Amino acid sequence: MxxxxxxxxxxxxxxxxxxxxxxxxxxxxxxxxxxxxxxxxxxxxxxxxxxxxxxxxxxxxxxxxxxxxxxTIEGVSGPVADAVRAAWLEHDVAQCGYCQPGQIMQAIALLTRQPNPDDAAITAAMNGNLCRCGTYGRIRAAIRSAARMLSLATEGAEP
The missing domain is CATH 3.10.20.30 (Beta-grasp domain)
Structure with missing residues (x-):
């Protein structure tokens, strides 16, 4: 047990x-x-x-x-998760969608540790998450957008 x-x-x-x-x-x-x-x-x-x-x-x-x-993806919540989900929709990241729960969970972990990652940090964090559809550019853009949303929220401004 x-x-x-x-x-x-x-x-x-x-x-x-x-x-x-x-x-x-x-x-x-x-x-x-x-x-x-x-x-x-x-x-x-x-x-x-x-x-x-x-x-x-x-x-x-x-x-x-x-x-x-x-x-798990079913239970993840909070401001970082909300920003990542919103950015994923904004950038139309998912194509087939199979890898997306893992991509999202990895992105949330990254932004929780490092709220404003540069491209090198995004690449390093996301490197082990594969996407057979090749949506890597949209994933990177979505992570940047989520970071901006979180930064604006922290500053008290509207995203």
Whole structure:
């Protein structure tokens, strides 16, 4: 038995300790927003937050989580998440959409740590998240827009 806090709710899971967080989320809890991509932690489709850090759920195991707080695309909230979502829509980022939950979770983690990243920081943070449709230019533009929205909100101005 594992007790995990997922999206703010304590969940008890009857899974073997070697179960990946991805499988626990999708198969046990029905949280299918986190996607299976490569299973090797190389594509980023399965990105979630563990204690606020972006991690790959396919290579994170239930046994290693302890009392960690896990946030999925279904549960992410707050001003940074709102700004990223709005920017994603503004820049029409999603094409097929499969990678987008992981892209969004990675972008939120970046902007939470670094509210005004330059292009090099965006590239470094987003480098492990692949998009088969090639929307990288729109992803970068959306992250810049979200950073501007957050900056304006911090200054008390309307975005």
């Amino acid at each position: 594992a007790r995990l806090t997922i999206n703010g709710t304590v969940q008890t899971l009857d899974v073997p300790p070697e179960t990946s967080l991805l499988n626990a989320l999708r198969d046990e809890l029905g949280l299918t927003g986190t996607k299976y991509g490569c299973g090797l932690s190389q594509c980023g489709a399965c990105t979630v937050h563990v204690n606020g850090d972006a991690v790959r759920a396919c290579q994170t195991y239930v046994r290693d989580l302890g009392d960690a707080r896990v946030t």
